[in-house]
Amino acid sequence: MFNFSRLRLKYLLPVICLLLIHPALAQTKIPPAVKFDEFGDTEASDLIARLDNLAVGLQNEPAARGFLIVYRTRRDLPGLSNRYAHRMKGYLVESRGISPERLVAVDGGVASCLTQELWIVPVGATPQPRADAYSNSFAYAAYKFDEHFYARPSDPVDIGYWPLPPADLNAYLEAFALALQKEPRADAYLVAYTSAQLDRTTFAGEMLRRERDFLIKQYGIKPARIKTVYGGRRKWRAMELWIVPPGEDAPSEFRVRASQNRRRR
Numbered sequence: 001m002f003n004f005s006r007l008r009l010k011y012l013l014p015v016i017c018l019l020l021i022h023p024a025l026a027q028t029k030i031p032p033a034v035k036f037d038e039f040g041d042t043e044a045s046d047l048i049a050r051l052d053n054l055a056v057g058l059q060n061e062p063a064a065r066g067f068l069i070v071y072r073t074r075r076d077l078p079g080l081s082n083r084y085a086h087r088m089k090g091y092l093v094e095s096r097g098i099s100p101e102r103l104v105a106v107d108g109g110v111a112s113c114l115t116q117e118l119w120i121v122p123v124g125a126t127p128q129p130r131a132d133a134y135s136n137s138f139a140y141a142a143y144k145f146d147e148h149f150y151a152r153p154s155d156p157v158d159i160g161y162w163p164l165p166p167a168d169l170n171a172y173l174e175a176f177a178l179a180l181q182k183e184p185r186a187d188a189y190l191v192a193y194t195s196a197q198l199d200r201t202t203f204a205g206e207m208l209r210r211e212r213d214f215l216i217k218q219y220g221i222k223p224a225r226i227k228t229v230y231g232g233r234r235k236w237r238a239m240e241l242w243i244v245p246p247g248e249d250a251p252s253e254f255r256v257r258a259s260q261n262r263r264r265r
Helices: 004-021 044-060 080-094 169-182 203-219 252-264
Strands: 034-039 065-072 103-110 115-121 143-149 187-195 226-234 238-244
Touching: 034 044, 044 065, 044 080, 044 115, 065 080, 080 103, 080 115, 080 143, 080 169, 103 115, 143 169, 169 203, 169 238, 187 203, 203 226
Parallel strands: 065 103, 187 226
Antiparallel strands: 034 115, 065 115, 143 238, 187 238
16 A cells, blocks of 8 residues: 555655755744934934935835834933934924834833934834833922923024924824823923013913813813913923822922913913
8 A cells, every 4th residue: 555654754854854954944034123323412414314314224125114212311301202203203204205104203211321213124023122221110299291392483484493383293292191191190281481582472372272282182181180381481482391290289380370370261
C-alpha cells in the first residue's frame, strides 16, 4: 500500500528546514520606526527647516506616518508638550500639505530635558519612547496648566509663525480639556489678558466666551466648572489656563476678579 504519510514528510521536511534557515520567509518583517530628527527648544526658522525635511521624508514613504513627540521637563507647564506637538502638526498640514491622518501629535510626558522628536513610522511599527520619560501625576494645590497667545484679524501679519486661537482652538485646549476630564471635580479658570497697545478691555469677554464655549461643546466640560476672569493688560494678548483641584483655593486675585465679572453680567 502507498504510504501518503511518508510522501508528505518527504516534501515537508525541506520546506521546514528552509523556513528555519530563512525566518523572513515564514512571516513578513515589519520595518522599524526611524527617528528622523531630535532637538531641544529652537528658533522658529530652524524648526520650520527641520519640519520641511520631515515632509520630504514622508513624501518619499507614502505608506508611513509621522510621529511628533515632545517631552517637557518638570519645570515646564503641563500643556507645553501637547501644544508644541500640535504646532508642528499644524505647520505640516497647512504649509506642506501632509494629510492630518498621517501625523500623530504625542505628549511624551516628563524627561530630563525638553526634547522634540520627529519619527517616520511604517504601518505596524511604533516609536521607541525615551528611557528617562515618565508621567507626572503629582497633585498640585492650584496650578497653571498652560498659557497661549490669542490673535484677531486686525493684528500685524508678522505677529507669529503659528496659527493662534481662535483659528486653532483644539491645538491649545485639547490637553487642558483632557486634564479636566481626568479630574472631574476640579474647576477650570480661564484668565484673559488684553494687549495694552491693540485692544479695548471689552475684547477680553470675546476671548473668554470663545474658549469657554469650545470646552463645553467639544469636550463636554460642565459650564459650572469653568470660571472666567479678566486678568488685566499686558504687552501681548494672552490666555492662562488654570486647574484648581477640589477643596483647594484658586489664587485670591482670580477669585476676586471672577466674582466681579459675575456681578457685571
